[in-house]
Amino acid sequence: MEEATQTNTLTTFSPAGYEVIGLDISHHQRQVDWKAVKAQKIKFTFIKATEGITHQDRYFSKHWRQAKKHDVLRGAYHFFLPARDAESQARNFLKQVKLEAGDLPPVLDVEVTNHQSDEEIRAGVQLWLDMVEEEYDLKPIIYTNYSFYEEHLAGHFDDYPLWIAHYNPQKSHQLADRKWVFWQHTEKGRIKGVKGNLDLNVFNGTMEDLYNMCYEPEAL
Numbered sequence: 476m477e478e479a480t481q482t483n484t485l486t487t488f489s490p491a492g493y494e495v496i497g498l499d500i501s502h503h504q505r506q507v508d509w510k511a512v513k514a515q516k517i518k519f520t521f522i523k524a525t526e527g528i529t530h531q532d533r534y535f536s537k538h539w540r541q542a543k544k545h546d547v548l549r550g551a552y553h554f555f556l557p558a559r560d561a562e563s564q565a566r567n568f569l570k571q572v573k574l575e576a577g578d579l580p581p582v583l584d585v586e587v588t589n590h591q592s593d594e595e596i597r598a599g600v601q602l603w604l605d606m607v608e609e610e611y612d613l614k615p616i617i618y619t620n621y622s623f624y625e626e627h628l629a630g631h632f633d634d635y636p637l638w639i640a641h642y643n644p645q646k647s648h649q650l651a652d653r654k655w656v657f658w659q660h661t662e663k664g665r666i667k668g669v670k671g672n673l674d675l676n677v678f679n680g681t682m683e684d685l686y687n688m689c690y691e692p693e694a695l
Contacts, residue, residue: 493677509545511668550579558589561599565606
């Protein structure tokens with residue numbers, strides 16, 4: 476793993492040495508000018524689809540269609556609530572998200588405990604991951620932040636791709652013994668085509684590596 480060697484400010488720095496950059500969005504970003512986004516060499520986007528057992532993001536389908544139309548690799552994520560039934564949460568996600576060939580793997584966003592024990596959190600996470608993997612025959616990605624990972628998930632789920640949120644370069648975004656696949660390095664990014672601050676990410680690999688992660692349905 477290469478160290479992030481940054482001299483920029485703590486809140487808005489751009490990691491050096493990563494050629495594949497992307498963003499993630501939800502209903503907070505109502506309007507996205509995908510043409511402008513694409514022109515800034517944004518290669519991928521993760522879009523919030525669902526949360527808990529009933530909530531669907533109201534801008535998901537619009538963002539989902541538009542990203543594809545403008546040839547930005549797209550992925551969908553579910554915000555996990557550990558206190559709610561994990562099977563119902565997986566069904567909520569699968570009902571909303573229909574992956575097509577070339578889409579990124581599904582993502583489970585795990586960053587709150589809902590006052591559940593680590594064992595309960597991990598059991599629910601595993602159930603969601605299993606159901607979604609069974610549907611698509613593709614290992615989902617786990618998104619979490621640095622401290623939540625260290626406190627609740629470290630040593631578990633090591634065979635799933637990890638997308639880590641970590642905004643303080645002074646403390647290094649590296650985990651003790653895990654490699655991350657995606658790194659959300661700021662929540663205060665600014666790009667043309669999207670109003671306000673947004674999350675920016677880098678992919679730990681080449682475009683070819685990213686394409687190789689994508690969904691390929693079994694031929695009928």
